[in-house]
Amino acid sequence: MYKKKNTEVDKKAKDKAPEKGKRNIGFTVKSLIIPFILAAIVACLIYLVMTNITKNEVVKAHVVCATKDIEANTFIAEDKVDDYFEIKDVEKAILPDCIYSDIKELPDGGFYVESDLSARQMVNKDDIAEKDSVMDKYTAETQMTSIKVNDFDNSVSGTIRHGDIVNVYAKDPSTNQLVLMVENVYVEAAYDNSGNELTKSYEAENGTATAVVFSVKVAPDEVDQMNTAISYEGIQLYLAGK
Structure with a gap:
């Protein structure tokens, strides 16, 4: 009787052994998959953040601005242009089409300022005239x-x-x-x-x-x-x- 019981116990143990191995394999697979899933989620989040930053990036453009207050009807001699104007970078989306984008675009040989300009004000093409019937x-x-x-x-x-x-x-x-x-x-x-x-x-x-x-x-x-x-x-x- 004693041997029989031992034999039955050993048999049950052997029958259960494969089930334990299966559980270990399943645990190992899960342990490997979870980090991959987390890594994929993090990668997606980084991609979304970078995409959003790119979309919200402000595009800049060059514009000509007054460096000081300039009164209407002031004549700016060609060799004095740099004393009155400079290039600034501003948000491109807010710029009208009639803005000077480069000091080289200003008329050669001097020109008149047709309207009052404040310091740091963008220069509109209507603000500048090569000739003035009065002046x-x-x-x-x-x-x-x-x-x-x-x-x-x-x-x-x-x-x-x-x-x-x-x-x-x-x-x-x-x-x-x-x-x-x-x-x-x-x-x-x-x-x-x-x-x-x-x-x-x-x-x-x-x-x-x-x-x-x-x-x-x-x-x-x-x-x-x-x-x-x-x-x-x-x-x-x-x-x-x-």
């Missing part, structure tokens, strides 16, 4: 003269400043009628009653003032008319085109 009339023979208005209301409430283009009117004493004397006159400087030049820096420190005296450019063929206007007195200034 081109001033030559080497251009003269400077001063004119004064009797009342600030006669100079657009005293708001006329350097760089403005004005039409000069005066009252003809023979008719007492207001007459246009000289058109499109360039204002070189504006002053208050105390003789202070009303520059941007001055008014930033002292507040806005009223301009009543003006230094203006006079082209050679305008000198006689301007002198007549001054002799008439009662001068009034209006912004050209207004």
Whole structure:
């Protein structure tokens, strides 16, 4: 009986042995597969992150920007371009088509700035002109003269400043009628009653003032008319085109 029992026990043990081996093989396979799955998941996540970064990458483009504040009607000589303009990189998506992308695109031989530009402002092609019907009339023979208005209301409430283009009117004493004397006159400087030049820096420190005296450019063929206007007195200034 004893031997029989032992034999039965051994037989059962042998019968169970293959099942244990199968479990070990299954465990080993699972142990190998799980790291591969985790590695695949990590690789997918990295791919998705890199793809998203690429999609969100900001594309830059070159643009010409002003390095300082530039007033309208300023003439920029060819050898002074680098003093006023530089290249900046900005987001391409926000750029209009009419922007200069290279300083070499600016007109050769000098040009006029048609409108006020602030420092770091992008330069639009409409801001630049090779010729200017007003400014081109001033030559080497251009003269400077001063004119004064009797009342600030006669100079657009005293708001006329350097760089403005004005039409000069005066009252003809023979008719007492207001007459246009000289058109499109360039204002070189504006002053208050105390003789202070009303520059941007001055008014930033002292507040806005009223301009009543003006230094203006006079082209050679305008000198006689301007002198007549001054002799008439009662001068009034209006912004050209207004």
